[in-house]
Amino acid sequence: MIYLLVSDDSLFHRMVSETFLQEEEVWSWAGRKKNGEAWPGPGAAFYGDPGDPETFRGVVPGRDVVAVVCFKDPQRTAQAVDALSSSRPEVKVLVTTTNGELDHLVRENLRKVSWADMVGDRLEAEIARLRTLERVQAVRDVLGAAENVALVLQPDPDPDGIASALALRQVLRRNRATAPIVTFGGVTRPENVAMLSLLEIDLEVIRPADLLRFERVALLDVQPNVLKGVIESPDVVIDHHPEQKGYSARFRDIRSSYGATSTILTEYCLAAEVVIPQRLATALLYGIKSDTLFLDRETSKADILAFSYLYPHVNTNLLRRIEKPELPRSALRAFGRALREVDLTHGLAYVHLGTVEREDVIPQLAELSLQLEGAEWSAASGLVGDNLVVSVRNAGYQKAAGTVVKALFGDVGSAGGHQAMAKAVIPLKAFRKKYGSTRSGRIKAVMIKGFLEEIECVPTSSASSRR
Ligand SMILES: [Mn+2]
Numbered sequence: 001m002i003y004l005l006v007s008d009d010s011l012f013h014r015m016v017s018e019t020f021l022q023e024e025e026v027w028s029w030a031g032r033k034k035n036g037e038a039w040p041g042p043g044a045a046f047y048g049d050p051g052d053p054e055t056f057r058g059v060v061p062g063r064d065v066v067a068v069v070c071f072k073d074p075q076r077t078a079q080a081v082d083a084l085s086s087s088r089p090e091v092k093v094l095v096t097t098t099n100g101e102l103d104h105l106v107r108e109n110l111r112k113v114s115w116a117d118m119v120g121d122r123l124e125a126e127i128a129r130l131r132t133l134e135r136v137q138a139v140r141d142v143l144g145a146a147e148n149v150a151l152v153l154q155p156d157p158d159p160d161g162i163a164s165a166l167a168l169r170q171v172l173r174r175n176r177a178t179a180p181i182v183t184f185g186g187v188t189r190p191e192n193v194a195m196l197s198l199l200e201i202d203l204e205v206i207r208p209a210d211l212l213r214f215e216r217v218a219l220l221d222v223q224p225n226v227l228k229g230v231i232e233s234p235d236v237v238i239d240h241h242p243e244q245k246g247y248s249a250r251f252r253d254i255r256s257s258y259g260a261t262s263t264i265l266t267e268y269c270l271a272a273e274v275v276i277p278q279r280l281a282t283a284l285l286y287g288i289k290s291d292t293l294f295l296d297r298e299t300s301k302a303d304i305l306a307f308s309y310l311y312p313h314v315n316t317n318l319l320r321r322i323e324k325p326e327l328p329r330s331a332l333r334a335f336g337r338a339l340r341e342v343d344l345t346h347g348l349a350y351v352h353l354g355t356v357e358r359e360d361v362i363p364q365l366a367e368l369s370l371q372l373e374g375a376e377w378s379a380a381s382g383l384v385g386d387n388l389v390v391s392v393r394n395a396g397y398q399k400a401a402g403t404v405v406k407a408l409f410g411d412v413g414s415a416g417g418h419q420a421m422a423k424a425v426i427p428l429k430a431f432r433k434k435y436g437s438t439r440s441g442r443i444k445a446v447m448i449k450g451f452l453e454e455i456e457c458v459p460t461s462s463a464s465s466r467r
Pocket of ligand 1: 160291
């Protein structure tokens with residue numbers, strides 16, 4: 001590629017010649033300074049009036065030429081483009097501009113780029129990193145000198161929490177001895193168990209009294225209210241759940257607009273130029289991915305930026321093994337039995353699983369049932385311990401799933417969720433009291449009738465309102 005730089009802007013010349021055009025063949029238009037002296041840019045020079053077609057006629061003939069045109073006066077830029085158009089129509093033209101002033105310039109092989117697009121985003125990102133760096137410094141000030149720091153996660157931690165703790169440890173330049181990852185209840189979901197073992201992450205289940213061992217306590221992806229008063233004044237809280245009141249912390253960074261705490265910690269690493277090894281990148285990406293349902297739910301621009309930064313550094317083979325953990329043969333057989341039982345009525349695919357060993361098969365089956373031809377909604381239920389657990393999905397453009405489960409089960413148990421997915425946990429005792437029995441037949445009948453009433457009381461969405 002050969003470049004023609006046509007510009008009277010010395011800053012522009014310096015930028016392009018010192019950065020991306022270093023190895024390229026560059027010809028630059030040489031203007032005259034006020035004192036009449038020739039003012040050469042980078043590369044070989046050519047002379048003439050940039051508004052005159054003759055100026056360009058003899059310069060490096062050939063097709064693969066790009067002219068980059070940038071004059072301080074947009075009028076002159078337009079004149080140079082006109083001159084190029086009449087003498088060298090084959091030359092591709094890139095014009096730099098500030099907002100909108102050259103909108104009228106149109107030519108087949110011409111593109112315009114604004115300064116704001118070229119440097120604005122970058123500048124904004126650097127300023128944001130500067131702010132983040134300040135926070136990293138504050139965290140280090142609180143936790144740096146301590147003999148040890150407990151990185152506390154919610155009971156049954158999820159990938160976002162686990163990855164965030166791993167990242168904070170890296171930011172603090174600590175190891176598993178001086179900053180162990182602890183929780184009051186171990187990991188149960190098979191994907192999360194796989195994450196710990198495949199990424200060799202150590203997680204210690206402790207009792208509240210064990211916290212006395214630690215000089216400092218940091219909460220990640222959780223705030224004190226979830227821990228039922230066990231930790232009243234943590235030293236550090238970093239979280240993306242809605243901000244809770246009623247506790248004090250020496251440092252807190254709560255960003256409820258973020259889809260994942262892992263995004264906050266990725267920003268910490270970038271701002272402080274902390275190396276993100278492959279294992280950590282894999283954990284953080286999985287943290288973001290699982291909390292945002294693959295950037296589908298409650299995702300901010302920050303999550304997408306962090307995701308795209310991490311992606312090239314991830315071990316995709318490990319990630320795949322975490323996301324598709326080994327399934328015991330018995331689980332697959334139970335799946336098969338359950339799938340035969342799926343009932344489809346008026347667009348609702350429903351299956352009751354009876355007693356299940358692992359709660360996660362319930363949402364998995366709800367997810368799968370939604371793919372059934374003709375299903376607009378799906379629900380799966382099962383008995384886990386003393387509870388009836390219900391998982392609900394919809395194709396995404398109906399009444400919110402969360403609203404439906406709240407209306408159905410809000411009075412007998414805990415129920416809630418988002419637009420497209422929701423969950424309810426109903427104590428069997430309460431279900432029996434309200435509906436008379438917890439036999440499978442009774443549960444199925446209650447579910448199907450309840451759901452259909454709740455769903456159908458909404459006018460069916462027309463084709464045009466579908467996304
Ligand atoms: Mn989270």
